[in-house]
Amino acid sequence: MSDPFDDFPGFEPAAPRAGGGIAACALAAMHGGAPDFLSALNPEQRAAVETTEGPVLVLAGAGTGKTRVLTARIAHILAQGLARPHQILAVTFTNKAAREMRERIGALIGGEAEGMAWLGTFHAISTKILRRHAELAGLKSNFTILDTDDQIRLLKQVLRAENIDEKRWTARTLAFLIDNWKNRGLSPKTVPAGEAGAFANGKGGALYALYQERLKILNAADFGDLLLETLRVFRENPDVLREYQGRFKYLLVDEYQDTNAVQYLWLRLLAQRQAGAANEITPAQKPNLCCVGDDDQSIYGWRGADVDNILRFEKDFPGAKVIRLERNYRSTGHILAAAAHLIAHNRDRLGKTLFTDGEDGEKPEVSGVWDSEEEARVIGEEIEQLQRKGHSLDQVAILVRASFQMREFEERFITLGLPYKVIGGPRFYERLEIRDALAYLRCTAQPADDLAFERIVNTPKRGLGEASLQIVHDHARRQRIPLMQAARILIETEELKPKQRSTFRALLSDFDRWASQIGQKPHHELAEQILEESGYTDFWKQDKSAEAEGRLENLKELVRSMEEFPDLGAFLEHVSLVMDADAADGGERVSIMTLHGAKGLEFETVFLPGWEEGLFPHQRSLDENGRAGLEEERRLAYVGVTRARRRAKIYFATNRRIHGLWQTTTPSRFLDDLPAAHVQVTENRASGSGYGAYAQSRFANMDAFGSRYDTPGWKRAQQNGPGGRAPRTIEGEVLGKSSPGSAFSPGDRVFHLKFGPGAVAAVDGSKLTIDFDKAGRKLVLDSFVEKKSS
DNA sequence: ATTGTTGAGCTTTTT
């Protein structure tokens, strides 16, 4: 992404480096002239930077230099010697944002940015804290972080163990609920009874508790836990909290409008600064908390973000200074006017009006087309025209509301031979081959990682199917030990078929060998070796399908990226939190992405297709969240328009295929929210569609479309009544206790599920030698046999 | 253990 303020004019990175950036900057300040990073700011920005003490809310409209203020503020604090780098807590939402911030601070003050140990995402910082105090949360400090996939798998196990009909109550639904609770800071104990009861006939809360229990056994935390458990540690251990409160002299938060309840609580705890030393009687200090955000760009309400946090800031932090950044450096006048007029239709906002000193430029253009196919064709043509005029394709983006819209553009661009890139497809680390490879590494580094083990035990296929895994599973559950450990015991006995037994033995000795090499050889070489020796690379080499090559490429990329980390542990840590490989692809390309994905970016030319009722605003948003939903959709429209520097082109199609059926659509009400004076409505697409009338009537009758949206036929009967059949209360199987002294003695009559009845011949710990009536003498584990009472 | 068939769902997505 390119930002006109990426570089601070006049700043010479090479000049003052001796003795560290801080001293040099401080020196510059003393010599009368302000440091360059200050003098390059406008008055409001400068106020936001220099108001270092007390709570500050910076309302930074789109394109007003938000990141610039944040980075300059940190540079300023450091240059003034107000705090050391490790005393500043700077929180972002995405790793990308954190990375960018670090780079830009580095550009301002040099290597000192390296010392900012507490610059990162909410999750990364929480992880760091939680690892230090893991035992206070019932974890070990090397706990694994589960991603969504692992989470679902684990929940499936819980549901299965509880005999819950997985058809009716899916693991995904439960995951969604639990995530929601965690986002709101609710533990199994504090979930409101009504909500907990809504799932699986009243078992929702219990399932949440069981899931948490399983996580602890696995020594694992999901994303939600990272914050929630840290919060719990803070609440239950005032001394720990105090330590961090004292540590952070300055707190900064980016994109404050996106914070959810846990993040808010987490932040508020840290911001409650106690008076420094115990002997001072000064009242609790006001926190040096600076939150930067834009209520008009809050588009993540659906995943728990609470705009209220930003709207409430002044109440939460009395005496807070609110600074508005309204001078826009990005877009031309007409675009800005259109965006401002659009967003003014929202009721719940703090209110801000962007302005620019720049030229008016071209008016945003609204065009109607017959259907989505024509839409793609027309946009393709326009892009080709821009290209012919010498515009860079990197400066062109198509921003869609929903990802299914992307395909039509891709297809069109392929036939045109127009280079494009889809942003926000499946992330690198979510790809199958990467997840598999990581599972191998996880098993090597963390032998107790059951989910990883399960993933790769039969990948590539090695004949360890459902049946044999089930045996290992049973044993592991009964003994409450990790799968790998269970397998280790089982290969000493005859529970498994000889073939599986030797396969397991080979696999385990592979892992042993790899594990013994940790620290012995560079971890990326070890990774390569693991992938090679496990047969995983060969597995893809033999795959003839089209993707196989790309997958091997990705695996190489994975190994390459490991070199940047000090050791395997650090790499795995990073990967579970991040891992977006912005593959540096050569050549200019048009970007195709969702509106959500476009936040924070900017382009010369932005195409905004699909402005139709039902799609944008999305019907589901309206159905589920009413006016709040509509307003969030409108903010999304605002985000879309404000991505454009010089050209914004909006489209609506008369016909669109929705869930397979062609439907006639109505132009989006957001089109009515655009000011006539700043918008160009064109009818030049002469393909015999009925949009001409729209163009004539729309400004005459503002409410033409506003009041009549009816629920389309595809609206689903959403409420499955609470009825249904009675809950099945069969508890999960009673777990056999691992009795230290064996409950068996020679001569006992026993029954084995597979081998049938027999008599114990000898006992060796948990291993029994049994003479089976039919199967002969076998070595089995005591947990697999039942003693016959008589 | 692979291959075919049926059925549900279908907005946005980070960590």
Next chain:
DNA sequence: GCTCAACAAT
């Protein structure tokens, strides 16, 4: 109407 996942059948 299309896709993916879960089950059944070979």
